[in-house]
């Protein structure tokens with residue numbers, strides 16, 4: 001209760017140069033500026049935008065990409081064909097061809113204003129990295145020559161020894177090099193001041209060990225491709241010679257005004273708000289989800305789309321998401337490694353374009369407590385070189401059989417490798433979603449829809465499935481006479497499942513919004529490769545069977561009865577599911593350190609090694625990097641919160657406390673008989689919460705000071721667990737007091753933009 005009282009200005013304010021006063025007016029003036037701002041999208045001096053708007057989408061799309069059409073046009077026929085062979089089947093490219101490609105690339109790029117080229121790679125930071133070199137080579141008589149050789153295209157030596165390697169190399173040891181990935185086309189990054197030819201590459205050590213996220217992804221594509229082709233050949237699809245995973249990553253993000261962003265040191269340092277009381281209105285009214293997109297946001301989205309289209313990123317969908325100020329972009333699907341590159345570009349472009357619009361794009365999984373967090377739904381399927389989606393149930397009996405076999409492989413993979421799948425999305429920010437009070441939960445399960453579930457149940461029980469109303473005559477016949485009809489399940493959706501079948505693809509919803517999709521994709525490819533391998537082995541082992549159809553059906557039945565426990569159609573948010581999952585023996589790894597403890601287990605190390613995805617040393621190094629990243633993130637959050645609470649919230653609260661005390665004293669001296677009981681209670685509450693905040697800050701400080709000693713004493717896993725338990729508990733305690741004070745202290749003097757402003761003022 002805030003009884004009406006007119007506090008006297010505190011001594012500092014009376015002096016007329018209080019920092020309190022300045023910070024408070026900074027916040028208020030940010031609100032004023034933002035509320036007066038018109039659409040500033042076109043006042044940013046970025047002329048390209050205007051040019052873009054005059055172009056049709058068809059003309060714009062891929063205009064900055066050295067894509068197939070450009071290659072075909074610019075390269076001699078034999079060079080073009082050699083390059084295609086490399087792209088499609090990984091055939092080695094000799095230096096002569098590389099020289100010809102480099103020369104065409106250079107010509108194309110320079111014509112478009114490029115002065116530099118860069119090998120673009122994805123180190124284990126989870127971000128992208130680049131080091132630019134100009135084409136310039138001074139000629140003998142001082143004339144500038146523009147040079148770019150095949151050697152420079154194929155291999156770079158950025159050294160780049162400061163990236164995390166998880167122990168694979170010490171900084172004084174072997175250097176890293178980048179190797180051209182011809183499967184992902186080169187592109188131009190343009191700014192108003194010039195352009196850079198950007199060449200997607202893999203990043204390895206001289207010993208050939210992967211130091212990045214792309215190399216293992218490409219290896220996992222090969223593993224799953226090989227096994228899938230093998231299985232297809234076993235069921236008579238000899239015409240297929242190549243299978244690759246496809247993906248489309250839906251990107252969720254928040255947009256807030258940049259004026260606010262810079263007034264929140266927590267957002268700047270940690271990417272999320274570390275304090276902030278719940279606003280009176282959040283997402284309770286469901287009025288943001290799919291709502292009309294505001295003009296300012298739409299201007300931002302359109303420019304971001306144009307930028308991405310130019311780069312050949314097939315952005316298809318844009319909409320408002322559940323939380324206020326939360327949005328989503330979704331692309332059309334592509335080869336998974338290109339999709340991974342394109343998602344990295346999407347995240348970069350969102351942040352760039354936001355800046356030009358006076359906004360900040362927040363990619364963190366949980367920028368704001370109390371409203372929905374952001375994820376990245378990774379839609380995933382398999383495609384063969386004849387253009388068939390292997391997860392499309394199809395129309396013919398043979399296609400149904402194929403579909404059921406791949407479905408079986410995936411169900412088995414997710415059940416058998418829940419730990420890895422969970423570990424693949426284990427990053428600090430995701431702990432606020434998975435296993436916290438938000439979904440999807442940390443329990444890995446699969447949703448396949450009621451109709452398909454009935455088919456699975458009937459296959460296991462060896463009976464005909466009950467016909468569902470949804471079938472509507474659109475039944476699918478399975479290839480084996482004894483197998484029942486499969487009703488096509490087109491509508492059923494379960495938004496609470498971490499891994500859902502959505503008609504002709506799976507949607508892995510537990511992926512973190514800020515995460516590179518390379519990592520979860522690599523894991524998913526690997527575990528499904530192992531499962532397909534297993535099914536193929538089973539079929540081969542029983543090749544003597546007289547009734548091949550019945551034999552395959554039996555393998556399907558065995559697999560589904562063994563691994564069907566991972567299927568769940570109900571509400572994944574409910575407490576009942578947690579209990580039920582425990583009964584079924586499913587893992588529930590609530591936090592990142594718990595999940596990471598499984599990553600480099602003996603079985604997983606062997607699995608990665610067997611499919612050539614990570615060598616045992618690479619697995620160990622990955623595991624280290626993942627722990628280190630988690631520890632680093634929480635450490636930064638702890639320091640940022642400590643500083644914010646001690647130097648911003650606490651002084652504000654103490655000043656307000658002084659104000660109240662002065663006001664009460666002044667009232668008593670002016671009117672000794674005045675009833676000031678409630679005012680005194682108010683002061684006591686402010687004083688008591690302020691005291692609690694100070695104590696909580698002290699505790700957090702002690703832990704931050706302990707960190708170095710802990711680092712020396714503990715193994716990485718234990719150190720991560722310490723941060724997860726002790727440090728996070730201390731941070732939660734600080735936040736609780738700070739948020740309580742936000743509701744007690746005079747709004748005029750509160751320096752941090754509040755949730756109602758961050759989320760609703762734009």
Ligand code: ADP
Pocket residue numbers: 246247248249250330331332333334379380381382389502504505507
């Ligand atoms: P949703 O209900 O999740 O919005 P959509 O049909 O709109 O489903 O598709 C969402 C995403 O799934 C898109 O990014 C799309 O490109 C992707 N997608 C569709 N088909 C496939 C496929 N065969 N492989 C991978 N991703 C796919």
Ligand code: MG
Pocket residue numbers: 250377507
């Ligand atoms: Mg979706």
